Amino acid sequence: MTSNEDQEDLIHNVVDKTNDMRNMAKLIHNLDIDDCVDDIVQEAVHVIDVSSECHDEVDGRVQNVD
Numbered sequence: 001m002t003s004n005e006d007q008e009d010l011i012h013n014v015v016d017k018t019n020d021m022r023n024m025a026k027l028i029h030n031l032d033i034d035d036c037v038d039d040i041v042q043e044a045v046h047v048i049d050v051s052s053e054c055h056d057e058v059d060g061r062v063q064n065v066d
Helices: 004-031 034-065
Strands: none
Touching: 004 034
């Protein structure tokens, strides 16, 4: 079972990645550069993967409690 600190680290990682995506979206909006779209899509996929990992870890802990 992972500690609360590990869980908090995973959550902070998701928040950081989400903020990175927001910053890239602002860059595209401000500079009107379409080349960054691929970077944003890749970052979104990474955030989804990290979120899934967090969800799986929480599910695993809940099942272990049962």
